[in-house]
Amino acid sequence: MLGRVANTIYWMNRYLERAENYARFMDVNYNLSLELPPNEEEQWKPLVIITGDWPLYESLHEKAEKDKVIHFMAFEEQNPNSIYNCIVNARENARAVRTEITKEVWEQINALYYLVKNGSEKKKRSDADLRQFFTEIKNGCQLLYGMYDATISRNEGWNFAKLGQFLERADKTSRVLDAKYHFLLNSPNQVGSTLDLIQWAALLKSVSAYDMYRKKYGKLTSSSIAEFLILDRDFPRSILNCLIRAEQSIMTLSGSSSGFSNAAQKQLGALKAQLEYTDIDDIIIQGIHEYLDGIQQKLNGISTAIYEAFFAIETDN
């Protein structure tokens, strides 16, 4: 497979996963804001912080307001990570690798594009419109993942796609947990109060983890939630589960199942092992924020190493 094509597929899937996560975050936050005392700053600022785009936001707006945050994350053309830009980029990438994907996948990406394009062109949006929009983005992305899995051969391109998707998802889960955890532990609410419960439930819901968490642990506690989202082997959005699946793909791509044959495989394997051989108490002692920050940095390092190992082939020209 062409190095350029592999890179394009990898990013196409990262963009899609990113768009879906943003839609999720906002939908849940929206829902939450209905049940909390009105304090826009407190409710909407963390959302932008999660994404790492707060400096850009600050350069465009004075303070965190609901409408502005939603616009910034969903439609802002200057925000390279807005849902709009993620979908536009994913489609541009899909166009560039049209020969690697199926008609079904292409048409669904195209449909998502028209969804986001029409959404961004709307001058006035009611709250109901927005909720509907986020739901459609989320469902549209999931439909796409289903089509990807159901119509595309498990070839090189598929593995690059999954690698991109799971690294992005691991990153997003770590970020949402980081922000909320930080916020919740610092909030003046009594632990175990109604407000507190709503917030914890919202955190789980923002990564669709509420049902599976309830099934496994029953009771909502901060450490179990952190454990579930970081260390659970089986939940498909936990950081460890994402790393396990990303590693499967990189093993296939590198052609070696034991040890490593490039820096990307080495770093990914090491991060996965780090999570496999730790427990939540170790993490809490170390500090959740510090721990998650470390994971995010390592994920960035892995992405760079993937670029060097697969996409930028040395041609000694």
Place this chain on the structure above:
Amino acid sequence: MPKLDLSAYDSKGFYDEMFDENNTVRPNYKLFLERLEKMSPKKLKNLQHSTDRAQLSLGMTFNVYNDNQGVERILHLDIIPRIIANKEWNHLEKGLQQRIKALNLFIQDIYNDQKVLKDKIIPKEMIFSSVSYLKELEGFKPPKDIWCHITGSDLIKGGDGQYYVLEDNLRTPSGVSYMLENREILKRTFPELFETLGVKPVYNYTHILRDTLEHLSDAENPTVVVLTPGTYNSAYFEHSYLAQQMGAELVEGRDLIVKDDVVYMITTNGLKRVDVIYRRVDDEFIDPEVFNKNSLLGTPGLFKAYLKGNVTLVNAPGTGVVDDKAVYAYIPRIIKYYLGEDMILPNVKTYICDEESDRKYVIENIHNLVVKQTDASGGYGMLIGPKSTKKEQQEFVTKIKNNPRNYIAQPMINLSRVPTITDDTIEGRHVDLRPYALYGEDIKIIPGALTRVALKKGSIVVNSSQGGGSKDTWVLNS
């Protein structure tokens, strides 16, 4: 429910493909019209709307050169097909085969023995002054002696009901993906008609294309790629479509590298040799070492690898000399010279501004003529005399006087019309016809075509970049 009423349809003044001058339906459209007349106007509109939506969801979009980047348009597909009777098609097929065979011999000759120039069939200055003539190719013979593997000639039908070849398009003709996708869409629009009418299929175009490309290489399993300028090119949809339908890799210039005069593509597992390149990049841009130094679309060393026979380019470089509109005027003589036959499909009468008597005639009659730049395409750089202002005509006269080699003129042809859906009714709109030919072991004409239609009332400019749309083209079995 009210039925569609075509009694007010105006078929006067031009050759109409559906009705004769007495408004009687022509035999090839009889069954189609019966079906059409059973339909309500509302139903027809709905069918047209669902076609528009289908095109968007298929991503059949193109970018227009002079528009802002990112503006995407669909090539409007009008659902009323152009239907061609079997007998008429056979005539076209023979004519195109004859023409392509002769033109291929002509290109081989001008880059090698130059007999046609020595015998003064065509003035040699005409050839050597063409911007598309590549001196670098002198003495070169491509694999199997085939230069123009893929042709998409533009034909028109005049008021006399006769086909004329307007342009040969031997460089990189585009639009074939629309022929194929339009058919897929129309099969959904009028499923029952295909069976009743007996329409020849076009789906095997990409299979024949792949065979045509593989035929050129001696490798056991040749690696065939499609070379595209990239996603911003107006025809990118087609490039990716063809690569995907053929199962070929879609590459850009930066994906290729030349080492020791062999072309490789850069893959995740290192370098892989490339045998045949169906390139959709113009000659000028394929290799910055030889041609345009600033080209970012090409691959350095590609042309040398080609001359050494280590890779095949399709179409061959240098074929553009036939697309020169002044050379076009000599094609009847070229056919006679190489094949000893009279031309089956006539040319449009062409005045060569480089010749003094023709130039004089053109300048005096410019208000009645269509003036074209010899090296332009896509409907750019032309003047339609009868529809132009005095000022525009004067500008062209100046241009012609300053650079006569660069202009030709033709009489205005009244392009035939096909009924077309407009906002509130059905009216005749002018069309041309672009069939596709593949030159492999023999010359195959795919029984179908892209029919381009000028959507604006009265307009004769059918180019997609200037408000043209398309129609599916049905060639009947009998």
